[in-house]
Amino acid sequence: xxxxxxxxxxxxxxxxxxxxxxxxxxxxxxxxxxxxxxxxxxxxxxxxxxxxxxxxxxxxxxxxxxxxxxxxxxxxxxxxxxxxxxxxxxxxxxxxxxxxxxxxxxxxxxxxxxxxxxxxxxxxxxxxxxxxxxxxxxxxxxxxxxxxxxxxxxxxxxxxxxxxxxxxxxxxxxxxxxxxxxxxx
Numbered sequence: 001x002x003x004x005x006x007x008x009x010x011x012x013x014x015x016x017x018x019x020x021x022x023x024x025x026x027x028x029x030x031x032x033x034x035x036x037x038x039x040x041x042x043x044x045x046x047x048x049x050x051x052x053x054x055x056x057x058x059x060x061x062x063x064x065x066x067x068x069x070x071x072x073x074x075x076x077x078x079x080x081x082x083x084x085x086x087x088x089x090x091x092x093x094x095x096x097x098x099x100x101x102x103x104x105x106x107x108x109x110x111x112x113x114x115x116x117x118x119x120x121x122x123x124x125x126x127x128x129x130x131x132x133x134x135x136x137x138x139x140x141x142x143x144x145x146x147x148x149x150x151x152x153x154x155x156x157x158x159x160x161x162x163x164x165x166x167x168x169x170x171x172x173x174x175x176x177x178x179x180x181x182x183x184x185x
Contacts, residue, residue: 003028008059018066031062038099041117050110054101061093068161084172087125088165091118095154115154123147126171
């Protein structure tokens, strides 16, 4: 899937500076990556008859994400944005703009489909490094509780990109601490 940058950021709009700052390739690749993640999620969960991807909402996610990053870089004196920040800010805008839209409004189980997607998205990022190691049964419950609480948080609590970033950094720090404990000599 090749998307035209003009469908994401019209050249006659006020966000043209994003193309100059980040380049067409980076913007379109982020768009395509997110689109494919959403599409795969729908297929894996077998939600195809219930939800569609709103391209208009997806465009807004990408624009708002890059606007945030553009503002953050000089403010925080960042040259390259770290992965937790990328995932947190993208997750925030997915939750705000809700790209997964119900085909009909009669399916109560799809009300929080975007929150479900973001929870899966974040977990796949956080757990990507340990895919070669299965969760031990005695620890599985704590990870499942984390996922359940995260989804609830996205559904019913106030959040910001910064609070999502802190959640990611906390999880990563906990993993680092546990590694240190496990590898003491």
